Amino acid sequence: MQKKYEYLKPEDYAEPRCLLCDEPYGAKPSVKPVPQQRIIDKMNEYMSRRDYDGAEKHLAYWLKEAKLGGDKKGELMIRNEYIGHYRKTGNKEKAFENADAALSLLKELDMGNTVSAGTTYINIATAYNAFERNGDALKFFEKAKKIYEESKAVQHRLLGGLYNNMALTLVTLKQFKEAYVYYDKAMELMGKVKGGVLEQAITCLNRANAIEDEIGMEQGEKQIFSLLDKAYDLLNDSSAERDGYYAFVCEKCAPTFSYYGYFLAADELNKRMENIYNERA
Numbered sequence: 001m002q003k004k005y006e007y008l009k010p011e012d013y014a015e016p017r018c019l020l021c022d023e024p025y026g027a028k029p030s031v032k033p034v035p036q037q038r039i040i041d042k043m044n045e046y047m048s049r050r051d052y053d054g055a056e057k058h059l060a061y062w063l064k065e066a067k068l069g070g071d072k073k074g075e076l077m078i079r080n081e082y083i084g085h086y087r088k089t090g091n092k093e094k095a096f097e098n099a100d101a102a103l104s105l106l107k108e109l110d111m112g113n114t115v116s117a118g119t120t121y122i123n124i125a126t127a128y129n130a131f132e133r134n135g136d137a138l139k140f141f142e143k144a145k146k147i148y149e150e151s152k153a154v155q156h157r158l159l160g161g162l163y164n165n166m167a168l169t170l171v172t173l174k175q176f177k178e179a180y181v182y183y184d185k186a187m188e189l190m191g192k193v194k195g196g197v198l199e200q201a202i203t204c205l206n207r208a209n210a211i212e213d214e215i216g217m218e219q220g221e222k223q224i225f226s227l228l229d230k231a232y233d234l235l236n237d238s239s240a241e242r243d244g245y246y247a248f249v250c251e252k253c254a255p256t257f258s259y260y261g262y263f264l265a266a267d268e269l270n271k272r273m274e275n276i277y278n279e280r281a
Helices: 036-046 052-068 071-090 091-110 114-132 136-148 156-172 176-190 197-215 218-234 244-259 265-280
Strands: 016-019
Touching: 036 052, 036 071, 036 244, 036 265, 052 071, 071 091, 071 114, 071 176, 091 156, 114 136, 114 156, 136 156, 156 176, 176 197, 197 218, 197 244, 218 244, 218 265, 244 265
Parallel strands: none
Antiparallel strands: none
């Protein structure tokens, strides 16, 4: 019986694209994903020690790995981490550069209406707000809001964080009435979240600043001091774990307490912050 003719496959005759990876020319390389959760956990570890140089080197290494492995989703996650990193370290150009790269990846991956896109829009908006591009920030917060509110998978913490940051931008644009609506929504949602007292404390302080900005210290004194008292009580709540994030919140809140003359509270928060950072050094 005559043997049936067998057609050769490309891998039977083509030279490998790379001698190390053993993939033939013309073959589509397989994606080699980076370990996203491990990258995020390590970033949190660096930030809990305020090791910004270590954090930047960490992200640079994994960005290179994501590109080499063709992992676009991994690269998107790393670009988001970069946006936050450069916002915290005050590097406007690098923050915006990574924001543009993240938007390009969303388009390339056709993910513009996903929850991941919503998170990216929030990161970009927060960076724009930090560098006083408030009109642009509000546009991205609105895009994120639409996605988050239409999704059943979004956690209360994410939506509450969006509302708090959105309100902060509205205050800078002097849209106080709208801002208070979102501060109320943020307080309600964070009350349903484990450890949400820290976010509620930040919201109280943000609202106090908004009241002073709108009507002045003399007229708003009673409301402002009431919010400061509430914020300090929330920071002392036993449900708040004294970890690296708690230290970050203390560092963020202390200057506001000091500004309004709550010097003992500010000193106490700074001591807690330093103790936590020193333990992790």
